[in-house]
Amino acid sequence: MYWYLWTGMLINRVGGFVALVLSLYLTSAQHLSLSVAGLVVGGYGIGGIGGVLLGGVLADRWGRRPTLLLAHFGAVVFLAGLAITDDLPVIAALAALLGLMHSMPGPAFVAAIVDVTPVDDRSRAFNLQFWAFNLGMAVASLAAGLLAEVSFPLLFAVDAAATLVTALLILWKVHETRPRRATTVRASGGLHTALTDPSFMLFVGLSLLLSIVTLQSSTILPLAITGDGLRPTVYGSVVAYAGLLIVLGQLFVPRLIGRWRKGTSLAVANVFLGLGFASVALADDVAGYVVAATIWTVGSMIAAPPNAAVIAELSPEALRARYQSVFYLVFPAASFIAPAAGGASLEHLGNWHWVLCGVLGLTAAAGHLLIQPARERRVAKQLEAERFAVPVAG
Template identity: 25%
Template structure:
């Protein structure tokens, strides 16, 4: 019992609220968004490139909004930005239940991306604000594990609802976000949150952008992550269409692959993160890029359950290495007064989440799915160049002890 109390005591109560909320909210979201491309294909008879554009609107707006949301959280406080984002997300998902045209889906998915881009960097910055530096890597890993606990259940429920009542899944997700917002509001009002250090030294959004632009390690991290995300986002956008066209029960296989992906992350995230701590964050990301590219390459030869499962295992290993390492690297790079802005700037990597569905959809319309995955694999491997360059800058900066401007 004492060990449990000690473990729980490592983090502020708000951190645990955010982790539990992440499980429920992401679990609900994974019931809907991974199946959005299938829903649009079946119910609106849209070509793959238009579906890719619709799905890609969320990460496109996340790219635009991430830096702004992170900066606003530095200037006006984490609470206001987080709560406004969650309440708006609830409205967005309720909106999906009544949307009847492509334009509404594009608008709602754009708002979804914008709100998530405000909430995600702000919640990560808040976790860093109220967590001891020695425990932050563990907090980020727990957060990523929480995302995937939700993702391990959501796709299975989503596969059932996609075949029966897709609009019900949107309503459930909207209700979950609404309850999350209410509970978080209650705890934020009742609990004492340490004052943000950022408030002592604020800069304008233009100056913050200039400071971040000069950080070459961050720039290389974002550029490499854009290429990685072009590959990774195929999992939610063009892979389900590829499987449905090539395999019997493609949607069922797709939902099982998502659950395999999530369960692997839940089980392996902490042990692999422990091993990865012995290396530089960029080095872990290099290895992750190779695994992810191998998984994408495997999908080009998918012929049944075995090849599909083997490919998702490789891709998941890459995912586990890349994404938590990215968060801890941004935390290391960020000055205290710009932590929210830095996490927001990290959202620029979601340019890849926008380009991926559109590029993949275009290729899927003009070439065989196998060729599409070959091209995406090469693009993903291009991240190695940027991560290698970023690793050199990162090591040089750390060793020299240069303070960022």
């Protein structure tokens, strides 16, 4: 079952390039102003926030499979609509709905992986998921550029076709994985359970720090590179190099960190991330940026498997998807904070901005070490409680 889920995610990610060129489509093909295009793309993002929360609730209530099918078939419909309409209000509405559908599968996919993967294999499973995500993103980025030069309707059609293939694969091969057991949490739990869970929210807060630092590479780093008098193509090359490093090296990460405690792994990852971005302060040529990218990419690679595994551990069995949806809110929050605060920081602090990023990374590392003992005790108690959960019919 896991490999069908993994294959579906890879196919969907390879074809999922509309979001990458949506702003380009709106300005070049629909001839919208930058401000109007920004509002439409912002609507896609708002839809994504709603999709994350809705996807978590539906995956726990309806099941993982129905949620995944609704999201993927819905995305096919809205992609087809974008391919054939030139009406601005319709485009804006379809973009928001597409954002909703694109974000819904995330919590359901991860919850399903947790459902079907033994505890001892989860770090490896999430490591493969992260690898597939980056491989698919690399292919999608290349394909998006090529297709955008040929035809935007063709781009929408190819994305819709890849989404449809994923939906049909889920329909054919993926069965419902939601556990059929009732717990005390199930009777009274919901999104508020996750939002008021101290152990979980502490971890989410540290993950937000990690995301804010990581997103410097896609928001503020281009400004630093061009500020050093380097061409924009240098930024593209650095990002491509980081992606290639993940594709080539990610599969070896489980062997490296297999015997480490998860909190220790995350602390080491955040140290690498912090040092990598701090070293940008010393970079003023291509070699310097490549060295910095190497350091922070190693941190990203180490962080991916234990980060996902810890979220799975902290999520009560009956609320797995809801917990995932709350965790997924980290990404839109970081997507706002990273450029907003980062731009002001770079403007007023100059290269000290990158030193501050290093401090944030080291702070997150210390936080993971501090909360690790209490979190492990909480996880042990939860596992013991779930062993004695009462089965229910159907």
